[in-house]
Amino acid sequence: MNEHSFIILIHKSPLMMDKKTRILQATEKLLAMYGFHGLSMQMVAREAGVAAGTIYRYFEDKDDLxxxxxxxxxxxxxxxxxxxxxxxxxxxxxxxxxxxxxxxxxxxxxxxxxxxxxxxxxxxxxxxxxxxxxxxxxxxxxxxxxxxxxxxxxxxxxxxxxxxxxxxxxxxxxxxxxxxxxxxxxxxxxxxxxxxxxxxxxx
Amino acid sequence: MNEHSFIILIHKSPLMMDKKTRILQATEKLLAMYGFHGLSMQMVAREAGVAAGTIYRYFEDKDDLxxxxxxxxxxxxxxxxxxxxxxxxxxxxxxxxxxxxxxxxxxxxxxxxxxxxxxxxxxxxxxxxxxxxxxxxxxxxxxxxxxxxxxxxxxxxxxxxxxxxxxxxxxxxxxxxxxxxxxxxxxxxxxxxxxxxxxxxxx
Amino acid sequence: MNEHSFIILIHKSPLMMDKKTRILQATEKLLAMYGFHGLSMQMVAREAGVAAGTIYRYFEDKDDLxxxxxxxxxxxxxxxxxxxxxxxxxxxxxxxxxxxxxxxxxxxxxxxxxxxxxxxxxxxxxxxxxxxxxxxxxxxxxxxxxxxxxxxxxxxxxxxxxxxxxxxxxxxxxxxxxxxxxxxxxxxxxxxxxxxxxxxxxx
Amino acid sequence: MNEHSFIILIHKSPLMMDKKTRILQATEKLLAMYGFHGLSMQMVAREAGVAAGTIYRYFEDKDDLxxxxxxxxxxxxxxxxxxxxxxxxxxxxxxxxxxxxxxxxxxxxxxxxxxxxxxxxxxxxxxxxxxxxxxxxxxxxxxxxxxxxxxxxxxxxxxxxxxxxxxxxxxxxxxxxxxxxxxxxxxxxxxxxxxxxxxxxxx
DNA sequence: AATGAATGAGGTTTCATTCAT
DNA sequence: GATGAATGAAACCTCATTCAT
Known part of the structure; x- marks a missing residue:
């Protein structure tokens, strides 16, 4: 650690964790309501209140979710x-x-x-x-x-x-x-x- | 029958059951093999040895099937x-x-x-x-x-x-x-x- | 070839060939006009006057096309x-x-x-x-x-x-x-x- | 700094060139490796070691880059x-x-x-x-x-x-x-x- | 100046269903 | 009755770009 080093702090804020949780909860709810078929990523996104692309920040793909x-x-x-x-x-x-x-x-x-x-x-x-x-x-x-x-x-x-x-x-x-x-x-x-x-x- | 025509021979063996049964059995088999997701009507048709449209003579739609x-x-x-x-x-x-x-x-x-x-x-x-x-x-x-x-x-x-x-x-x-x-x-x-x-x- | 056999004739009609050719020509034209990026399957379909899904009857995927x-x-x-x-x-x-x-x-x-x-x-x-x-x-x-x-x-x-x-x-x-x-x-x-x-x- | 915080150390080596050059070089390398299709701004950012948004300080948009x-x-x-x-x-x-x-x-x-x-x-x-x-x-x-x-x-x-x-x-x-x-x-x-x-x- | 999470339009591809033959 | 080519809506997923920090 010399004069060229510096430090970055990353806050895994509760808000960010919130998003992943919200996606999981939305998925659970929709799965219970509409079953396995009627589960689309768009629906999950809408239910979780995030954009479709956002899901893929937290989950590799649908299977991972x-x-x-x-x-x-x-x-x-x-x-x-x-x-x-x-x-x-x-x-x-x-x-x-x-x-x-x-x-x-x-x-x-x-x-x-x-x-x-x-x-x-x-x-x-x-x-x-x-x-x-x-x-x-x-x-x-x-x-x-x-x-x-x-x-x-x-x-x-x-x-x-x-x-x-x-x-x-x-x-x-x-x-x-x-x-x-x-x-x-x-x-x-x-x-x-x-x-x-x-x-x-x-x- | 011109140069673009060609011929396929199909043996209608006595083993061929009636079409509805074949469709049901094909569906059961594919459902067991690939699960609910990997089940498409075209796959059912191919497995049952019928045309895709034929399924709809015997079943209202996929749900009915x-x-x-x-x-x-x-x-x-x-x-x-x-x-x-x-x-x-x-x-x-x-x-x-x-x-x-x-x-x-x-x-x-x-x-x-x-x-x-x-x-x-x-x-x-x-x-x-x-x-x-x-x-x-x-x-x-x-x-x-x-x-x-x-x-x-x-x-x-x-x-x-x-x-x-x-x-x-x-x-x-x-x-x-x-x-x-x-x-x-x-x-x-x-x-x-x-x-x-x-x-x-x-x- | 016994009494259970029958024959199916398949005509590879000029009209069907036409469709594949039309898709290829549409692709060539669009590629020349908009280059490699601006080439979407939807555009090809529209230019060729077919539905998007139709392309996939003739070509495995975009790469194959x-x-x-x-x-x-x-x-x-x-x-x-x-x-x-x-x-x-x-x-x-x-x-x-x-x-x-x-x-x-x-x-x-x-x-x-x-x-x-x-x-x-x-x-x-x-x-x-x-x-x-x-x-x-x-x-x-x-x-x-x-x-x-x-x-x-x-x-x-x-x-x-x-x-x-x-x-x-x-x-x-x-x-x-x-x-x-x-x-x-x-x-x-x-x-x-x-x-x-x-x-x-x-x- | 609570239990959700953690630390990353980055050594800012003297070798780090100015950001614009790094972005250009990253683009050239990726373009050679993956061709025109496989080139995304996020990839460029990662390869250049900058944030995605940073690219837009130096280049109007992807075309400009x-x-x-x-x-x-x-x-x-x-x-x-x-x-x-x-x-x-x-x-x-x-x-x-x-x-x-x-x-x-x-x-x-x-x-x-x-x-x-x-x-x-x-x-x-x-x-x-x-x-x-x-x-x-x-x-x-x-x-x-x-x-x-x-x-x-x-x-x-x-x-x-x-x-x-x-x-x-x-x-x-x-x-x-x-x-x-x-x-x-x-x-x-x-x-x-x-x-x-x-x-x-x-x- | 720099970040990177978030966006959402748009990409490719699948597939239930129809309909002319 | 039977066919299977055609459809096009909708699926999953990517990515250029923005903006609050």
Missing amino acids: LHQLHDHILACVANKISQNVSDNMPLQQRFRTMWLNIWDMAIQDDAPLINRGQFDSLPKRENQEQRLLEKKLFAKVDQMFSDGKAAGLFKPLDNEILGTLSLEPCICLARKHVNGVYKVSDEVLDAAIEASWDAIVQH | LHQLHDHILACVANKISQNVSDNMPLQQRFRTMWLNIWDMAIQDDAPLINRGQFDSLPKRENQEQRLLEKKLFAKVDQMFSDGKAAGLFKPLDNEILGTLSLEPCICLARKHVNGVYKVSDEVLDAAIEASWDAIVQH | LHQLHDHILACVANKISQNVSDNMPLQQRFRTMWLNIWDMAIQDDAPLINRGQFDSLPKRENQEQRLLEKKLFAKVDQMFSDGKAAGLFKPLDNEILGTLSLEPCICLARKHVNGVYKVSDEVLDAAIEASWDAIVQH | LHQLHDHILACVANKISQNVSDNMPLQQRFRTMWLNIWDMAIQDDAPLINRGQFDSLPKRENQEQRLLEKKLFAKVDQMFSDGKAAGLFKPLDNEILGTLSLEPCICLARKHVNGVYKVSDEVLDAAIEASWDAIVQH
């Missing part, structure tokens, strides 16, 4: 699921809390994607790295299943399987609830949680 | 699920048979759509009429749940809920199996069937 | 150069005829491209095959140079070099003439032909 | 051609020196534009003023032709014509040499110079 949206949502989901869950709570309480966290998320309008079945058809990079990231995101869920098996309470199956048996039904149910296929009352909800629990505990 | 494909597949699925199931078989055997019917279908390659998660993103007409049709298609499933409740064996929940709790996990699991996310061994498969059963029976 | 135009023009040029030239005419008459053929072509509006220097910047496929094709197209020119060398009249240089020394100046001159850089009178034209001749004959 | 580049290169060319040429050298030596100066320039890599045929497709302002400027730049060439005619050695044609007949073939040849169409040996080079000389001297 969707990939990043996938990751973004996944992170949100993982975060939401783990809310109010700590590893020293009783197992059944942890299970119930997470189950209801998923339910709430799918019911509310915050995460409009999770509930329309569009989420799964988002392009994902199916590689080892991605798998590890997901595992880390859903650590709390993982921990619960592991603890349950260690206590001899859950069936001796891989966590992946336990999740599929007990938490996926929650999402399926929520989807039907939101789509109006079937309205789920509070009593039925409690029964569904119990049934999900029954699926994975030893009898 | 996809709707009809949805119904077509749904009928196949319902038919497959009910195979080797009669209403006087023991409940658990009925359940196990249907569960495995779903699994087999999702694992094999003759119903390429069901297993890639593309099926759910097909456009569906979500109306009363459609709901009734589905109910009729899945009558055997319905009957099993009703019988189980009448016998006091199943939880007193609507059939819709019982299905979501015990059969949807099968589809989710199959999807993961096919996508390579998780390879399901025979022992795990048996355990999963038992767990699905545990979810809906009274304890 | 330009490639094919290059070949098309090259063939025209080769044909024009060889007009009224036969291998048993005296050498100097053959040379003069070809030189003037080039000149006429560059001066007239038939081949608007050759004279604006746009021609050379058209994308060409620089491969062996292409080189051979060109050699065949310009066979008459080749023959003249070979005959001249056999007669001990021309310098013992490769035909490629002889062409560059005696015919390229014609094109350069014509370009300047058309661009208005320098107006070439008939006497000067004669002198230029003689000078080109002097460049390649032995002294 | 290209115009000025044209003039810039033309001046370089004129300068190079005249190297080691003085008006009291024998005519043939002057001619040979200039011919070889052109050849060297086209063969080497420091004037990347002249040799790829991109140069001619640069936009030029074809007006009287421009013509006069060029005449002044190429004064040495002009002088040689005038002297040759005064001595009764050259044909009595305008200098413009003499140049086209004897020096343009050099450029054409060099282009073919560089493009790999035809590899020119030293003997052929000498022969080509002699042939160019033959084209303009009286016989």
Whole structure:
């Protein structure tokens, strides 16, 4: 660092971050409203309140936008699921809390994607790295299943399987609830949680 | 017939099915191979061995083609699920048979759509009429749940809920199996069937 | 060929050929008028009197269009150069005829491209095959140079070099003439032909 | 300076030329590498190490940049051609020196534009003023032709014509040499110079 | 003077649909 | 009924240019 050197300060201002977020949110909303087809970059731009070209400052191309949206949502989901869950709570309480966290998320309008079945058809990079990231995101869920098996309470199956048996039904149910296929009352909800629990505990 | 003319020979083999079926099968295959984006009417036409315009003799437009494909597949699925199931078989055997019917279908390659998660993103007409049709298609499933409740064996929940709790996990699991996310061994498969059963029976 | 076979006749009608030709001609004209930049597919379509999408029935993409135009023009040029030239005419008459053929072509509006220097910047496929094709197209020119060398009249240089020394100046001159850089009178034209001749004959 | 800030260090080396020159050089390089199509202002900015907007301090618009580049290169060319040429050298030596100066320039890599045929497709302002400027730049060439005619050695044609007949073939040849169409040996080079000389001297 | 994020018109290309044959 | 060439709207994406900082 001599007399010819100088310094440039770059402020990644909240406003700039705002733009990328706005684009992601616009994409999520439109994807939920019109599905995968009716999603054009022009629409995203209009909804986000930016010019079409601006999207390409933040995302390589349409595919990149969707990939990043996938990751973004996944992170949100993982975060939401783990809310109010700590590893020293009783197992059944942890299970119930997470189950209801998923339910709430799918019911509310915050995460409009999770509930329309569009989420799964988002392009994902199916590689080892991605798998590890997901595992880390859903650590709390993982921990619960592991603890349950260690206590001899859950069936001796891989966590992946336990999740599929007990938490996926929650999402399926929520989807039907939101789509109006079937309205789920509070009593039925409690029964569904119990049934999900029954699926994975030893009898 | 001048110097600009030339000749193409086409063998109309007895194997050529009727055009509508060929179009539907071509669509299913291409949808499984290239997903929703990579599906163009010209591709369907080429794969089906018909002219692009011919598709419009049998289907109103692209949406109609996809709707009809949805119904077509749904009928196949319902038919497959009910195979080797009669209403006087023991409940658990009925359940196990249907569960495995779903699994087999999702694992094999003759119903390429069901297993890639593309099926759910097909456009569906979500109306009363459609709901009734589905109910009729899945009558055997319905009957099993009703019988189980009448016998006091199943939880007193609507059939819709019982299905979501015990059969949807099968589809989710199959999807993961096919996508390579998780390879399901025979022992795990048996355990999963038992767990699905545990979810809906009274304890 | 059994009872299941049938025949389809395809007429490559003159009208259809017309469309491809019209697109090529439109491209040539616009390229001469507006240069390489101001050439958009929309403009070509409008000038050719077809829809934008129609171009893509006949040409893979823009590059293919330009490639094919290059070949098309090259063939025209080769044909024009060889007009009224036969291998048993005296050498100097053959040379003069070809030189003037080039000149006429560059001066007239038939081949608007050759004279604006746009021609050379058209994308060409620089491969062996292409080189051979060109050699065949310009066979008459080749023959003249070979005959001249056999007669001990021309310098013992490769035909490629002889062409560059005696015919390229014609094109350069014509370009300047058309661009208005320098107006070439008939006497000067004669002198230029003689000078080109002097460049390649032995002294 | 909060958690969103970070720092970049830039060493302003003494080698950094003034910005306008850097922009011109960047343009020349990119034009040679990617041709006319692949040249965007953002690329030029990146290559020159300036911001996109900065270009517009020195050049009206893209066209102006290209115009000025044209003039810039033309001046370089004129300068190079005249190297080691003085008006009291024998005519043939002057001619040979200039011919070889052109050849060297086209063969080497420091004037990347002249040799790829991109140069001619640069936009030029074809007006009287421009013509006069060029005449002044190429004064040495002009002088040689005038002297040759005064001595009764050259044909009595305008200098413009003499140049086209004897020096343009050099450029054409060099282009073919560089493009790999035809590899020119030293003997052929000498022969080509002699042939160019033959084209303009009286016989 | 310099920056570079933002713009949005315009580029190439695709594709659902029509219609003369 | 069947064809497939033609259409042209609309898709994705680029890039010359501006302007607040």
